[in-house]
Every structure is written in structure tokens, then in C-alpha cells.
Amino acid sequence: MKNKFKAFLFLQFGALGLWGPYLPLALFNKHYSGIQIGLLLGTMPIVVMILQPVWSYLSDRLNTRKNLLMASCLGMGITMIGIGLADSFVTTMVWTVLFSVLWAPLNPIGTAMMLEALEETGELGKFSLIRLWGSIGFGVTSLLGGILLIDRFIDHMIWMAGGMYILLGLTSFFLPEKRAAIHFAQEKPSQILAGNPRLLFYLLGSVFVGATLGINNNHITLFLESLHAQDWLVGLTVSLQAFVEVPLMLITPWILRHRSQRWVILTGALLLPLRWLLYLLIKSPVWLAPIQIFHGVVVVSFYVVGISFVDQLVDLRWRATGQGLYFMAVNGIGVAFGSYLAGVAFEWFGIRSVWYLNTLLNLIGVVFLLITFYRYHDQHAGKM
Secondary structure, three states: OHHHHHHHHHHHHHHHHHHOOOHHHHHHHOOOOHHHHHHHHHHHHHHHHHHHHHHHHHHHHHOOOHHHHHHHHHHHHHHHHHHHHOOOHHHHHHHHHHHHHHHOOHHHHHHHHHHHHHHHOOOHHHHHHHHHHHHHHHHHHHHHHHHHHOOOOHHHHHHHHHHHHHHHHHHHOOOOOOOOOOOOOOOOHHHHOOOOHHHHHHHHHHHHHHHHHHHHHHHHHHHHHHOOOOHHHHHHHHHHHHHHHHHHHHHHHHHHHHOOHHHHHHHHHHHHHHHHHHHHHOOOHHHHHHHOHHHHHHHHHHHHHHHHHHHHHOOHHHHHHHHHHHHHHHHHHHHHHHHHHHHHHHHHHOOOHHHHHHHHHHHHHHHHHHHHHHHOOOOOOOOO
């Protein structure tokens, strides 16, 4: 069972490693303006934000996740190839919207299936040991893409990502799915937030943290290009942030035995402003690589421990819906408005201005997280 999820995560994040860091550079090479790039990159999370809770709710209500996941992955493969082949801004936008519609259910439904499978075997505490295979996949493909393909074959990377999503859809067919009978109450999924201020403030904090992570993912390669980094260094810098995640995820179960979830999440959030300030000081691209260790800490904080934290705050009946709300916050709303703001900042003030923007957004997010963990610390998380 665990090997199937490891393979799934390797392919899922391996595909992301081929297009996530390099799509902005591919769009820039097609002579799209900073504002146009911001519109394209910002539209993706907007669509995901709108549809992610819908997809997640349907998977919970219909009690069928695998079929939705397969349709999502296969459709992503086709539409990603369309993005790579598009030769105009309008066509690219159409394919981007279609891709985003199908991308929406991937994270929350896949995560819910994995949590259910681990819970069935009593291994929820080993979530990070499975998730690290996603980091390995991202690291491998982003490194090889940067070294071998970025110079002359950047469009091919987008098409290759599409092929990996099709393979991911075939792989999802073999994932275990829990199809137990579930009895639903009359409440609506929106009521998950009602009377749950701790979850609400955590989601608000995640919006601002997610905005900075999205800005970084969309602009790191453009920043490296502005520093005249060689192709191999671009690939190394982008991939290193994923490889750093692997040892951290290996020791996450040990960390959580000695430190609280609050401690881990706040540590990641507080390291981010320091990361953006260090970016502002960099003059040589070689110094960007070692700073990526901060990224590994943040991914563990928000995409491993944060997922588990949210899972404890929602009723088991709405597990996928809760994850949908979380991914909507961190990968939807946050990334969307962050991408728009960063696109304008990049167009008007240059690439370094986006790191000033990141610092400000991050500090706002920290405030909401402090409210989450200290204003409502007496409201213990637990499954209803």
C-alpha cells in the first residue's frame, strides 16, 4: 500500500518539478509581459480556489475518490500539453483555465486517500515518510530539467510534465480506496468553520504564507536569470530546496515526539521573512543555493505538519473537504493574489521588489498564526 502512494507522490511532484519552476521562464521566453505572466500564474490558483472545495465536497459526499482522482490526472496531462503547444496569450489562458479546473482535486483528494490508508494501518504518524517521495520526485526532475533542458528545450519540459500526469492517472488506478458506508448529518461543509476560530485563523495565516511560497516558486528562476546564473546552477538551486526536505521529513516523527505541532509550524513561518531578506542581499547566484534549506523547513511545517493539524480540527466525515479548504487557502487564495501582486511589482519595479513584497506578506501571516496558537490555545484540536 505504502509503495503505491510513494510512486504516486513521486510522479505527482515530479511533474510539478518539470513545469512549476520553469513555466514562468517559458512564458517570459514567449515574450509575455510581467503583468501577463502574473495574470496566467494568478488565474491558476483562482480557479483551483473556487473548485477545490467543490471537488473535495463531492468526493466526501459521493464517497468516491479514486475515480475523481484518475479523471483529474488524465485531464491534467492533456491540458498541460496544450499549454506547451499554445502560441498566443489567449490560447495559453484557455488551456491554463482548463488545466486548473482539473488540478483542483489532486492535492486534497490524494491527501485524504493517503491519510485514510495510513489511519487504517495505524500509521498516521508516518505521513512524512511517505510524503518525502514527492520531494524526491520534484528534486530529481527539476534538477535534470535545469541541467539538461532549460536552455534549448524548455517547451519540451512542459510536454514531458503532461506525459507524467497521464502516467500519474494510470498509477492512481492502483491506489487503495476506503469505500465504507458514511452517514452524513444535515450540516453543510461551510459549517466546518462555524464555531472553529482556530481553524479559521490558521487558514488566514496560511493564505499569506502561501502567497509568499507561490511568489517564490514563480519568480525564483527569473531571479536567477537576472543574476546571470548558469543553467546547471538554476537546476541545482531549484532542486536543492526539494532535496533538503527529504532528511527533514525523515526526522519529522522524531521532532513531533519532542516538539509540538505549534512549534514546528511557527518555526517555518518565522524563518521565511529571514529568507526573503537574505534574497535581497544576494549579488551572486551561487549564494542562493544554501538558503534553500529554509524552504525544506517550511514545506515540512505547512505541507506535512500543517496537513495533520488541519486533519485534527475537522470531523472525519469531512476529511477531504477540510483538506480542500486548507489547500484552497495556502495554494489557492494565497498564491492567486500573491501572483497578481508580484506580477505588477516585477513589471513596475523589477525582480527584487517581489522579495520586499514577500517579507510584508509573511509578517502578516505570522500575526494570524500567533492568534491561532496563542489566542485560541485552550481549544484543543481533536476529531469529532
